[in-house]
Amino acid sequence: MTQLRRDPVVGRWVIVEDEKNALGPEHYEKEDHSLKERAICQFCPGRENQTPPEVDAIREHGSHPNSSGWFARVVSNKFPALRIEGELNKRGSGVYDISNGIGAHEVLIETPDHDKNLADLSVEEVERVIRLYQNRSNSLARDKRFKYIMIFKNYGRSAGASVEHAHSQVIALPMIPKYVAQELEGAEEYYQRRGKCIFCDMLRQEEEEQERIFAQNEGFLAFCPFVPRYPFETWILPKEHLFEFGEMTEKGRWQLAEVLKDVLLRIKKVLQDPSYNFYLHVAPINFDKKFGFYHWHIEIVPKLTREAGYEWGSGFYVVRTPPRLAAKYLREASNQ
Amino acid sequence: MTQLRRDPVVGRWVIVEDEKNALGPEHYEKEDHSLKERAICQFCPGRENQTPPEVDAIREHGSHPNSSGWFARVVSNKFPALRIEGELNKRGSGVYDISNGIGAHEVLIETPDHDKNLADLSVEEVERVIRLYQNRSNSLARDKRFKYIMIFKNYGRSAGASVEHAHSQVIALPMIPKYVAQELEGAEEYYQRRGKCIFCDMLRQEEEEQERIFAQNEGFLAFCPFVPRYPFETWILPKEHLFEFGEMTEKGRWQLAEVLKDVLLRIKKVLQDPSYNFYLHVAPINFDKKFGFYHWHIEIVPKLTREAGYEWGSGFYVVRTPPRLAAKYLREASNQ
Numbered sequence: 001m002t003q004l005r006r007d008p009v010v011g012r013w014v015i016v017e018d019e020k021n022a023l024g025p026e027h028y029e030k031e032d033h034s035l036k037e038r039a040i041c042q043f044c045p046g047r048e049n050q051t052p053p054e055v056d057a058i059r060e061h062g063s064h065p066n067s068s069g070w071f072a073r074v075v076s077n078k079f080p081a082l083r084i085e086g087e088l089n090k091r092g093s094g095v096y097d098i099s100n101g102i103g104a105h106e107v108l109i110e111t112p113d114h115d116k117n118l119a120d121l122s123v124e125e126v127e128r129v130i131r132l133y134q135n136r137s138n139s140l141a142r143d144k145r146f147k148y149i150m151i152f153k154n155y156g157r158s159a160g161a162s163v164e165h166a167h168s169q170v171i172a173l174p175m176i177p178k179y180v181a182q183e184l185e186g187a188e189e190y191y192q193r194r195g196k197c198i199f200c201d202m203l204r205q206e207e208e209e210q211e212r213i214f215a216q217n218e219g220f221l222a223f224c225p226f227v228p229r230y231p232f233e234t235w236i237l238p239k240e241h242l243f244e245f246g247e248m249t250e251k252g253r254w255q256l257a258e259v260l261k262d263v264l265l266r267i268k269k270v271l272q273d274p275s276y277n278f279y280l281h282v283a284p285i286n287f288d289k290k291f292g293f294y295h296w297h298i299e300i301v302p303k304l305t306r307e308a309g310y311e312w313g314s315g316f317y318v319v320r321t322p323p324r325l326a327a328k329y330l331r332e333a334s335n336q
Numbered sequence: 337m338t339q340l341r342r343d344p345v346v347g348r349w350v351i352v353e354d355e356k357n358a359l360g361p362e363h364y365e366k367e368d369h370s371l372k373e374r375a376i377c378q379f380c381p382g383r384e385n386q387t388p389p390e391v392d393a394i395r396e397h398g399s400h401p402n403s404s405g406w407f408a409r410v411v412s413n414k415f416p417a418l419r420i421e422g423e424l425n426k427r428g429s430g431v432y433d434i435s436n437g438i439g440a441h442e443v444l445i446e447t448p449d450h451d452k453n454l455a456d457l458s459v460e461e462v463e464r465v466i467r468l469y470q471n472r473s474n475s476l477a478r479d480k481r482f483k484y485i486m487i488f489k490n491y492g493r494s495a496g497a498s499v500e501h502a503h504s505q506v507i508a509l510p511m512i513p514k515y516v517a518q519e520l521e522g523a524e525e526y527y528q529r530r531g532k533c534i535f536c537d538m539l540r541q542e543e544e545e546q547e548r549i550f551a552q553n554e555g556f557l558a559f560c561p562f563v564p565r566y567p568f569e570t571w572i573l574p575k576e577h578l579f580e581f582g583e584m585t586e587k588g589r590w591q592l593a594e595v596l597k598d599v600l601l602r603i604k605k606v607l608q609d610p611s612y613n614f615y616l617h618v619a620p621i622n623f624d625k626k627f628g629f630y631h632w633h634i635e636i637v638p639k640l641t642r643e644a645g646y647e648w649g650s651g652f653y654v655v656r657t658p659p660r661l662a663a664k665y666l667r668e669a670s671n672q
Contacts, residue, residue: 002417002437004510012514015417015437081338081351081654094541095534096562101338101351150652160647174340177652178348198431205430226432311496315515316486318417 007227009186009198010179014227014317023231023320025270025329028304033156033273035164038114043165045070045112052076055106056135058128072128073109074136074170080105081171088145088174104140104172108132109165117155117166119264126257129168133280134253136170138246141285146172148180148284156275159303176284183281184294191293199295200241211324214331215262219255222263224323224330229301229311231321232271232330234263236298243294245282260298262335267302269333275303343563345522345534346515350563350653359567359656361606361665364640369492369609371500374450379501381406381448388412391442392471394464408464409445410472410506416441417507424481424510440476440508444468445501453491453502455600462593465504469616470589472506474582477621482508484516484620492611495639512620519617520630527629535631536577547660550667551598555591558599560659560666565637565647567657568607568666570599572634579630581618596634598671603638605669611639 003016017023042050045068054065056074063069076084082103090099110118110129118126137149153168154161161167176184190198206213206223214234215222222236236259242248248256267276278300283291311317339352353359378386381404390401392410399405412420418439426435446454446465454462473485489504490497497503512520526534542549542559550570551558558572572595578584584592603612614636619627647653 001419001422004435004437006433006511008431008433010514011517013509013511017417081353083337086337093562094545095344095537096541097342097344099340101340173349173652175342175349178346179652181347201431209430226429316509316513 005227007225008190008202010182011186012227012229012315012317014229014319016228016322017318017320019322019325021320022322022325024325025232025272025321027320028231028271028274030272031156031158031275033164033275035115037164041114041163041165043107043109043163043167044114048073051107052078056132056139058132068112070112071125072111072132074106074132075109077105077107077169082173099174102145102174104143104146104170106136106170108136108168108170110168111166114165118153119261119268121166121261123254123257123261126261127253130253130257130260133168133170134246134248137282140170140172141246143172144286145174147286148173148176149282150177151280151282153278154275155277156303159275159277161275180281180284184284184291187295188293197241197293197295199237199297203237203239212327214266214327215259215335217255217258219252220259222259224327226323228319228323228326229317231304231319232267232302232326233319233323234267234300234330236260236263236300237295238297241295243283243291243296245280245296263300263330265335266330266333267300269335270329271302271304277301277303341563343561344526344538346518347522348563348565348653350565350655352564352658353654353656355658355661357656358658358661360661361568361608361657363656364567364607364610366608367492367494367611369500369611371451373500377450377499377501379443379445379499379503380450384409387443388414392468392475394468404448406445406448407461408447408468410442410468411445413441413443413505418509435510438481438510440479440482440506442472442506444472444504444506446504447502450501454489455597455604457502457597459590459593459597462597463589466589466593466596469504469506470582470584473618476506476508477582479508480622481510483622484509484512485618486513487616487618489614490611491613492639495611495613497611516617516620520620520627523631524629533577533629533631535573535633539573539575548663550602550663551595551671553591553594555588556595558595560663562659564655564659564662565653567640567655568603568638568662569655569659570603570636570666572596572599572636573631574633577631579619579627579632581616581632599636599666601671602666602669603636605671606665607638607640613637613639 006013048066052075054073057070058072060069082101082105084104086102088099088102133151150171187198212223225235282296283294342349384402388411390409393406394408396405418437418441420440422438424435424438469487476485486507523534548559561571618632619630
C-alpha cells in the first residue's frame with residue numbers, strides 16, 4: 001500500500017509508492033544532451049565581448065576582466081527579468097500589491113570548457129563556483145533594496161536551460177519568495193515550540209536511520225528526504241547549524257564542493273545524465289530580524305518525465321520511487 | 337520594465353513581463369494531439385468490461401451499468417495511488433507524520449466519442465460531466481475518513497494525461513492538500529480582517545477594470561488573473577459567493593457548462609490546441625468548521641513549453657504574457 005507522508009517544515013502531504021510497486025531508475029525516459037552550440041557559444045573563452053560586462057570572476061593571475069584567462073565568471077543576464085536601476089515604487093491596486101521589477105539577474109559561467117558540466121568539474125573547480133555564489137551573495141546583500149538572493153542551476157533543456165554551456169543563475173529579489181517564506185514560517189514555529197532547529201532534527205533522524213543517506217563528509221550530508229516531491233530528489237545540508245550561507249568558511253566551501261560533485265556524479269550515473277534543477281535555500285537578507293532558527297541547504301531535483309513522479313491537482317505530489325530505494329541506487333553507484 | 341505582483345490570497349509574488357516585450361500566443365511551441373489509441377482504447381463503448389466496475393454513470397434510459405448506452409461514466413482507477421479499503425493508521429516517525437494511503441481514485445470518462453475532447457462537447461454534454469463531478473463529490477463526502485475531494489483534468493501528454501480518451505479524475509483524500517490549505521488560510525485571514533470574501537473582491541475588481549475578463553454569463557466569470565503563475569492561466573468563478581461546490585443548482589451547472597466550454601474552445605483556438613490542466617478548488621469536507629469565507633472556483637493552466645512562463649528557484653514565477661494581453665487574445669478569438 002502507498003504511504004501518505006507529511007513534510008514537517010511546510011506541512012505538505014505527499015503519496016509515496018510502496019517498494020513492491022516502486023519504479024527504478026530504468027523506468028524514466030532519457031534525455032539527449034548532445035552539445036550543439038559550441039561554434040556560436042557566447043559563454044566560451046574568446047567571446048567575452050559578446051556577454052554583458054563581467055561583474056566578478058576568478059582568473060589566472062595577470063589576466064584582465066572581460067578577456068580570456070578566467071576559471072569562472074559572472075556577467076549580467078543579457079535579457080534580465082529584473083533590472084538593477086530604478087525605484088521599487090511599491091503601490092496598491094485594489095486587492096493587489098505591485099512594485100516595479102527591480103532586482104539583479106546574473107549568470108555565473110561555471111567553466112571555460114564547453115564540453116563539461118558541473119558534475120564533470122574537479123573539486124577545485126566546483127569550489128570556485130561556490131566561492132562566486134558566496135561573493136555575489138555578499139556583494140548583492142549590500143544593496144538594501146534586496147531581501148533575498150536566489151541561486152540556482154538549470155541543467156538541460158527540460159529543466160529550463162536555454163544555453164547549454166554550464167552556468168548557474170544569481171537573482172536578487174526585493175521580497176522573499178513564497179517557498180522560502182513557508183519554510184521560514186515552519187522552521188520558526190518548530191523552534192518556538194521545541195527550542196530546536198527542525199533541520200538539525202531531520203539530520204539526526206537521517207543519521208540514526210541510515211536509510212536515505214548516500215554521500216557525506218565531515219561538513220555535509222546528502223540524502224533523499226523522507227517526504228520528497230519528486231523521485232530521486234536530494235538535499236544537501238551542512239551538518240553544523242548554519243543559517244547564513246555567506247558566512248560559510250573556506251573549509252566549508254571545499255567540503256561542500258566535494259559532496260556536491262559526488263552527488264551530481266551519482267545522479268548522472270544512476271539516471272543516465274538527467275536534466276536537473278538545484279536551488280540554494282538560504283535565509284533572507286536586510287531584515288532587522290535574525291533567522292537563527294533556519295538552516296540553509298541545497299535541494300536538487302532531477303527532471304524526470306511526467307510518468308515519473310507527478311503533481312496532482314496543483315500541489316499534491318505522488319512519488320513512485322520511495323526515497324529509501326532512490327538512496328540505495330545512488331549509494332551503490334560509482335562516483336567516478 | 338517588468339512588474340512584481342503579489343497574489344492577495346496566498347501571498348505569492350510573480351514577475352509579469354511588460355506589454356512591450358510580451359510574448360504572444362505564436363511564441364509557444366505546438367503539441368501534436370493526433371489520436372493513436374482508438375483501436376485499443378479501454379474507455380470506448382463496447383469495452384466496458386475492460387475497466388474496473390462503474391461507480392456512477394449518466395445513461396440512456398433502459399441501458400445497464402457496465403454496458404454501452406452511457407453518455408458519461410465513472411470507474412475506479414485501474415492503478416490507484418490510494419485505496420479505499422483499510423484503516424488510515426496515522427502514526428509518527430520522528431519528525432514525520434505518516435498514514436496509510438487510504439482514499440478513492442476514480443476516472444470520469446467524459447464522452448463515449450474517442451475523437452472528441454471536453455472543448456468539443458455540446459453544453460448539454462459538458463453539463464453531464466459537471467453533474468458527475470457533483471455526484472461523486474457528494475457521494476464520497478459521506479465517507480468520514482475523507483477531508484477533501486480533488487477533481488481535475490489533464491488534457492494532453494505534456495499535461496500528464498496517460499490515456500488520450502477524454503477523461504477527468506476524482507480523488508478523495510484523507511487530508512487537505514497544501515495549495516488549498518494556503519488558500520483557505522489567506523481567505524480566512526482576509527475575511528477576519530475585512531469581513532469580506534477576497535474572491536468576491538477580486539471579482540468586483542475584474543468587473544470594474546474590464547481588462548482581463550474574456551467570457552461570462554449570468555452565473556460565472558472567466559478571466560486571466562492579475563497575478564498568474566503561467567501565461568494564459570484562467571480562472572472561472574461563480575459570481576455569487578458560493579463555498580460548497582456540491583450545492584451548486586442545476587441552473588448553476590448549465591451556466592458553468594456554457595462558460596467552461598466557451599473558455600476551453602477559446603484556449604484551443606488561440607493556443608492551437610495546447611495541453612492543459614484544470615483543477616476545481618473547493619472547500620474541504622467533514623470538518624466541524626464551516627468554510628463560509630471560501631469561494632470555490634476552477635483554475636485552468638495551459639501547458640505551454642518551458643520557454644513560456646517558467647518557474648525560478650522552486651516557487652518564483654516569471655510570466656512573459658501579461659494577463660491583460662492574454663485575455664485580449666482570448667476575448668477576440670472565435671468561440672465556435
